[in-house]
Amino acid sequence: MGSETAQAEPNIGIMGAGAIGLYVGGMLAHGGAKVVFAARGRTLASIKRGLSLSRYDGFKATLKPEQYESGGADSLGGCDVVLFCTKSGDTEAAALELSRSLKPGATIISLQNGVGNVELLKRLLANHEVVAGTVPFNVVRLSPNAVHCAMEGTVLVGPSSASTSLTDLAKASGLKIQIHHDLDALQWGKLLLNLNNGLNVISGKPLLRQFQDRGYRLVLAMAMEELLATLDAAGISIVGASRTSPRLIPKVLRLPTWLFRVVARQQLRMDDTARSSSWDDLKAGREPEIRFLNGAVCSLAETHGRTAPVNALICRLVDEAFAAKTSPEMPGGELLALARTAAAER
Known part of the structure; x- marks a missing residue:
């Protein structure tokens, strides 16, 4: 039964390894989820050495690079769920880059600021389920591989089977994720x-x-x-x-x-x-x-x-x-x- 449960757990991809992407992905990896970060340049080089997480309530964790994977956008090809965390101005370019490696059946959950990204992602990734989400709290980038959650809050995502899997994974991590039925x-x-x-x-x-x-x-x-x-x-x-x-x-x-x-x-x-x-x-x-x-x-x-x-x-x-x-x-x-x-x- 244990091996069946492990096989059922989705691979989580993080498209956009900024403050939010590193924190949400890092917390999920801290809880034992299989997480892959798509990053580049200085960020990619830094997270290959590890990732530090901290929170306003005193929580601290240091992840070893063996606890997650990292690479370019093509490294997300095996992911079942991709958390899309890029800046709004980068949505189109990042989506087109991701489309070249995204596997059939993968679900995209947008955790971006702004109100038009989900519609854009649905047009650009028309063969994939795209779900809205939001992160109503503040995360500070302390260094290329260290992030600090400076405010309480819960990640909110729209209803989907991928969202249900994500909330289940989050329970082991200390990250709060809830399904919300009126994301618009x-x-x-x-x-x-x-x-x-x-x-x-x-x-x-x-x-x-x-x-x-x-x-x-x-x-x-x-x-x-x-x-x-x-x-x-x-x-x-x-x-x-x-x-x-x-x-x-x-x-x-x-x-x-x-x-x-x-x-x-x-x-x-x-x-x-x-x-x-x-x-x-x-x-x-x-x-x-x-x-x-x-x-x-x-x-x-x-x-x-x-x-x-x-x-x-x-x-x-x-x-x-x-x-x-x-x-x-x-x-x-x-x-x-x-x-x-x-x-x-x-």
Whole structure:
């Protein structure tokens, strides 16, 4: 019976060995799952020496290279389930590369930011099942082969037999994975949270310190309200990707700082290393993902005859930061003044 169980366990591939891919794949490998990382360059060379995992609650693990496999995209050819963890801007190129080696019957689960990746993957990998998923917590890249989960949360995936297998595998690892039956609405809930990614670039501060600045919280609330109003105009449903209802989050952000601290402490566990993935992109010299985040709000608003001036402002400031290769470290009060001016001119 033991050998039959082992044979039934799927091989898990990780396409995109960034912070999320390394953490999710690393935790699964830590629990004994058969995991293959598709990586390149410095990351590939580093994870061939091992992989270090840590978490906000004190958990630490060091994986030996014998506990997983790694290589290029062609190394995923024998995988039954591939967790697609690339940046949104890399989706098309990565999917086409993967298509050359993906075996028949393999399932793709997208764990990417943004709201259009699943549809794109379904078009590019039409002969494979593609399932939506989301990771509503923060993972920091400490080095090419060390990642730190700085915030509590659960990986959420859409229903499929592959998803069921994945949740079963996760039980032995300490990684929380749950099946969610309304991923379309949930991805908008994740996007709502991701509207802070660009603000983290603009502030240049760890998330905990940024959230102590009421100016930044007020700008985030304005950006979120633009998304919520646009979704209402488009008739699109949204489901929360955190413990707080999506429509309550802007209200919580507007609270006085002392009261916000009390509420936030009850709702979310986060350590002082937490930063957004967009900050990691800036530091690593990668392309900004902002057009798939705040830019998606602007695009949806335009489609429905609306504007999203605060999100447009955030896009512009983030693009400027990436062009300069550094954060402007803008004070919250200064950013709030710019946002109010932009909103007044809509």
